[in-house]
Amino acid sequence: MPHEPSAPAPQPHEPPPNRLPPGFRWGVSTSAYQIEGATTEDGRGRSIWDTFTERPGAVRDGHTAENACDHYHRWREDVALLAGLGVDAYRFSVAWPRVQPGGRGPANAAGLDFYDRLTDALLAAGVRPFPTLYHWDLPQELEDAGGWLTRDTARRFADYAALVADRLGDRVRDWITLNEPFVHMAFGYALGVHAPGRALLLDALPVAHHQLLGHGLASASLRERGGRVHLANNCTPVTPASDAPADRKAADAYDTLHNRLFNDPLMNGSYPDLSAYGAGDDLRGALRDGDLDLIGGTPLDGLGVNYYNPTRVRAAPAGAGLPFEDVPIDGVPHTAFGWPVVPGGLRDLLLGLRERYGDRLPPLTVTENGCSYDDGPGADDTDRIGYLDGHIGAVADAVARGVDVRGYFTWTLLDNFEWAEGYHQRFGLVHVDHETRTRTPRASYAWYRDLIAAHRAGARPDPARA
Numbered sequence: 001m002p003h004e005p006s007a008p009a010p011q012p013h014e015p016p017p018n019r020l021p022p023g024f025r026w027g028v029s030t031s032a033y034q035i036e037g038a039t040t041e042d043g044r045g046r047s048i049w050d051t052f053t054e055r056p057g058a059v060r061d062g063h064t065a066e067n068a069c070d071h072y073h074r075w076r077e078d079v080a081l082l083a084g085l086g087v088d089a090y091r092f093s094v095a096w097p098r099v100q101p102g103g104r105g106p107a108n109a110a111g112l113d114f115y116d117r118l119t120d121a122l123l124a125a126g127v128r129p130f131p132t133l134y135h136w137d138l139p140q141e142l143e144d145a146g147g148w149l150t151r152d153t154a155r156r157f158a159d160y161a162a163l164v165a166d167r168l169g170d171r172v173r174d175w176i177t178l179n180e181p182f183v184h185m186a187f188g189y190a191l192g193v194h195a196p197g198r199a200l201l202l203d204a205l206p207v208a209h210h211q212l213l214g215h216g217l218a219s220a221s222l223r224e225r226g227g228r229v230h231l232a233n234n235c236t237p238v239t240p241a242s243d244a245p246a247d248r249k250a251a252d253a254y255d256t257l258h259n260r261l262f263n264d265p266l267m268n269g270s271y272p273d274l275s276a277y278g279a280g281d282d283l284r285g286a287l288r289d290g291d292l293d294l295i296g297g298t299p300l301d302g303l304g305v306n307y308y309n310p311t312r313v314r315a316a317p318a319g320a321g322l323p324f325e326d327v328p329i330d331g332v333p334h335t336a337f338g339w340p341v342v343p344g345g346l347r348d349l350l351l352g353l354r355e356r357y358g359d360r361l362p363p364l365t366v367t368e369n370g371c372s373y374d375d376g377p378g379a380d381d382t383d384r385i386g387y388l389d390g391h392i393g394a395v396a397d398a399v400a401r402g403v404d405v406r407g408y409f410t411w412t413l414l415d416n417f418e419w420a421e422g423y424h425q426r427f428g429l430v431h432v433d434h435e436t437r438t439r440t441p442r443a444s445y446a447w448y449r450d451l452i453a454a455h456r457a458g459a460r461p462d463p464a465r466a
């Protein structure tokens with residue numbers, strides 16, 4: 001997907017509500033560990049994030065998610081916020097350690113009860129549940145047995161998926177198996193800046209395969225129970241810092257690791273060439289006969305795309321551990337997290353996926369997109385609104401150029417526990433006071449609500465989709 005740099009400023013555009021087809025699905029995404037809290041209640045087991053947050057220096061200012069947004073108790077209030085937004089769908093995640101405290105064996109009924117109540121309340125509010133089964137909160141006992149470095153975790157994941165589907169499958173149609181297996185592998189197992197905090201560099205590659213294998217095995221169980229299967233990949237368009245062949249090669253290498261390693265097996269049924277990493281095509285011995293068929297043999301019902309920003313890289317100096325080096329993207333605004341704001345990157349990414357996978361690309365849904373700004377509850381929130389407007393416009397541009405994008409889910413409903421950043425990054429449409437847990441909708445909440453309503457009221461029929 002390396003491509004020419006996008007124009008930094010978003011082009012003026014007709015408002016997306018007029019350009020996206022009727023039936024386009026609007027949503028919001030969250031994840032269990034970031035909002036639920038109640039980490040020791042109702043039989044929940046320990047997760048790798050509970051352990052990681054206790055490690056000195058692992059999370060900024062020693063923040064923990066023990067209480068997070070207390071969604072476990074305040075879920076009714078949060079469902080009311082979703083209903084007020086008027087979203088079609090809500091992407092939440094199910095905490096594996098609530099359902100199977102040790103990651104194996106029978107279900108913990110109280111854990112499943114929580115998601116059962118949430119599902120019913122969403123449906124009663126007219127919001128379609130769109131659960132993710134794994135958003136990085138592995139039961140600690142499974143990590144102690146090797147975590148995603150071992151093949152057995154893939155089998156355990158499929159068993160867990162079946163337990164959840166047995167309980168919710170009569171009301172849930174669409175499932176997302178994994179959230180961002182690239183980020184989980186890279187940050188959690190290669191660099192050690194996320195749980196489980198292992199810094200294995202390229203020895204983390206089996207984590208890619210075992211997650212995808214877990215997806216493949218779980219997909220079969222979900223389909224047997226009538227579900228439709230999606231997977232949410234973090235994707236980034238990659239540009240070389242210069243035209244020099246070495247930088248172009250570095251951009252290709254990064255694109256392979258970040259994008260192709262997790263998309264090619266799903267769409268092409270094979271892994272990309274990892275020789276830039278000194279790795280063969282067996283992912284350090286993890287790949288076995290038949291695995292690729294389990295992973296990519298049955299087409300996905302939809303691919304989730306999580307996009308925040310593009311990436312620019314150059315060749316690393318000789319002797320560095322990896323063949324690329326990150327280069328800052330200047331000349332564009334940056335969020336409070338320091339991430340460059342490039343809405344055109346989302347358009348390029350969606351077009352690039354279409355170009356790369358052609359007819360093998362299933363319908364896409366933007367399953368995460370959002371930004372962190374340190375706005376207080378009464379702030380004008382213009383940066384966040386500008387970010388969302390630009391990126392939704394970019395989706396409309398891609399749709400106008402023939403990419404089949406079915407929905408857009410913004411990240412996120414509530415300011416929450418932002419992993420290694422603790423409570424420092426605020427991504428919510430709703431401000432949360434982390435002392436009192438009081439929720440106060442921001443101006444962007446009203447803006448998104450109005451955009452959804454305008455789309456419903458006025459979307460023009462699109463003859464191409466009729």
Ligand code: GAL
Pocket residue numbers: 031034179180183234306368411418419427
């Ligand atoms: C994604 C992740 C989310 C959220 C977001 C913002 O990578 O799936 O959980 O943290 O980034 O940083």
